[in-house]
Amino acid sequence: MIGEFDRIARYFVPLAAAPSLGLNDDAACLRPDPARDQIITVDQMLEGVHFLADDPPDLIARKLLRRNLSDLAAMGATPLHYLLTTALRADTPEPWLAQFAQGLAEDQARYHVTLIGGDSTATPGPLAFSVTMIGTIQPGSVLRRSGAQSGDAIFVTGTIGDAALGLAAARGDCPDPTGFFRTRRLLPEPRLNLPIHALVHAAIDISDGLLQDLTHLCRQSNLTAHLHARAVPASPDASQLGPDWLMPRLTGGDDYELILAAPPDHEAALRQACAPIPITRIGHFAPGTPRIALLDDPPLTLPDRIGWTHF
Amino acid sequence: MIGEFDRIARYFVPLAAAPSLGLNDDAACLRPDPARDQIITVDQMLEGVHFLADDPPDLIARKLLRRNLSDLAAMGATPLHYLLTTALRADTPEPWLAQFAQGLAEDQARYHVTLIGGDSTATPGPLAFSVTMIGTIQPGSVLRRSGAQSGDAIFVTGTIGDAALGLAAARGDCPDPTGFFRTRRLLPEPRLNLPIHALVHAAIDISDGLLQDLTHLCRQSNLTAHLHARAVPASPDASQLGPDWLMPRLTGGDDYELILAAPPDHEAALRQACAPIPITRIGHFAPGTPRIALLDDPPLTLPDRIGWTHF
DSSP, X not given: OOOHHHHIIIIIGGGBOGGGGGGTSSSEEEOOOTTSEEEEEEEEEEBTTTBOTTXXXXXXXXXXXXXXXXXXXXXXXXXXXXXXXXXXXXXXXXXXXXXXXXXXXXXXXXXXXXXXXXXXXXXXXXOEEEEEEEEEEOTTOOOOGGGOOTTOEEEEESOSSXXXXXXXXXXXXXXXXXXXXXXXXXXXXXXXXXXXXXXOSEEEEOSSOHHHHHHHHHHHHTOEEEEOGGGSOOOHHHHHTOGGGHHHHHHOOOOOOEEEEEOGGGHHHHHHHHTTSOEEEEEEEESSSSSEEEOOSSOOOOOSOOSOOOO | OOOHXXXXXXXXXXXXXXXXXXXXXXXXXXXXXTXXXXXXXXXXXXXXXXXXXXXXXXXXXXXXHHHHHHHHHHHTOEEEEEEEEEEEOTTOOHHHHXXXXXXXXXXXXXXXXXXXXXXXXXXXXXXXXXXXXXXXXXXXXXXXXXXXXXXXXXXXXXXXXXXXXXHHHHTTSSOOTTSHHHHHHHSOXXXXXXXXXXXXXXXXXXXXXXXXHHHHHHHHHXXXXXXOGGGSOOOHHHHHTOGGGHHHHHHOOOOOOEEXXXXXXXXXXXXXXXXTSOEEEEEEEESSSSSEEEOOSSOOOOOSOOSOOOO
């Protein structure tokens, strides 16, 4: 591997925009838009925890960006810039890093975001990355987890559980004949720039599993979520696997779909606003202790562990 | 160790300010001051790389903040907020984390910064942390590495090399009878809020070693630094160790003092602006290839490895 400063010059300076000051200084300098609020988030990805050692490096980079883009999507924000930290091992091959940077470049172009800073270190442990993502939003229009109201319908975008099935497939625990689950695990699609601000009361992205993230909405909004678990949309590939995989789909993370709380009579408008991404109604909020109650008949039992937590 | 969400509620929510939205959402929401530019930086600290496994956790936390505060100091910015990532092992004891959070609280109060977001993960590897720090600055007054001019004198704040001697002492390689080197390694003093914007042309903080960071100024300003190495100020404890420790002091990182380039006739005003922190003139910039040339007589030779790089 080439030295630290050459590495930055070769792979990261080409990704950097004006506020980065060419990545030559101790920090970036940004002139924020005075008419907008800023939305800022940070997320990490560690080898063996958030990605597998043999995952393609360009897809690791793109998922790293997309996890953060999804956080901005959940707040209703438009992404602008990011800072990147890398912890690489001394034996990380340069082509690995080149492919990682290529992945960043691809998604920078796709999502119109630019690198403005970062930090690089050697590590004796697992490869580790973090992205701090900065976006902007019309003041007063931020989507919160706490905004759900009694009577709101609960919607999800897309299909749920494919990324968890991708992880199961990578471990040899379920088939993935078309490679669809693998793609959903490695390259989630953040649901950015949906014009839903005026239609929904609350939003969250599904990073830790539908049940867990829905529970966050319950807690922050102080409501019970009445969930029709069997209505949670499955992809055609997931449907093939049958009902045994329902709970793993609902507790598995990494979908990066959105859960939305909205008045039921907004459904048609919301469907139109999200198109071509499908939305599915999976339940509703009602007064009660902050928890999930299942509507399914025949009844289903929730597992003890409803989603991903870091111990 | 308690669970992830309880951990956040117990140790991090008390540190969080309004833009964090109580750490309950996917991102923070900030209304930037329209009259100021933003300065943003990110830095990591890994166990075994940036700190030792038995360093006190409150001091690890404070150094983590201070490394970032020092980057803002080098740009001339005033810090405001930060985001924190933690990668803890499942066997990290809760008292360790409590003491870590206590360190954050102490330096939040001291430097008037607040937590606005973060991310938490489990790791099978070394403990790892990062801070993204956000500050503000009067538009147009940012200090750059590229601003040094031919004829500028080179100054440093404080004394140089004590943190490197602290690392040597921790390894048993040099004595530290008063514990001064240990304190300098564990608890650097970022040189924040010095009213030097109108007096200096360029600045950088010493994180990777004086020689390396001075070389960054040379490269960005396209000048030769003529350095009187023996004039680089030593603390009384460092002076006791004798001349054999000069080069380790100049190549060792973690001082977080500032190197400043300023016209020689600004020296008195600069001294007054930095007081009570002493400054010392150690050389000057002149036209030439971007490198360091030593002025010392009898002559000294620079080592091949002039500072800390991450492989």
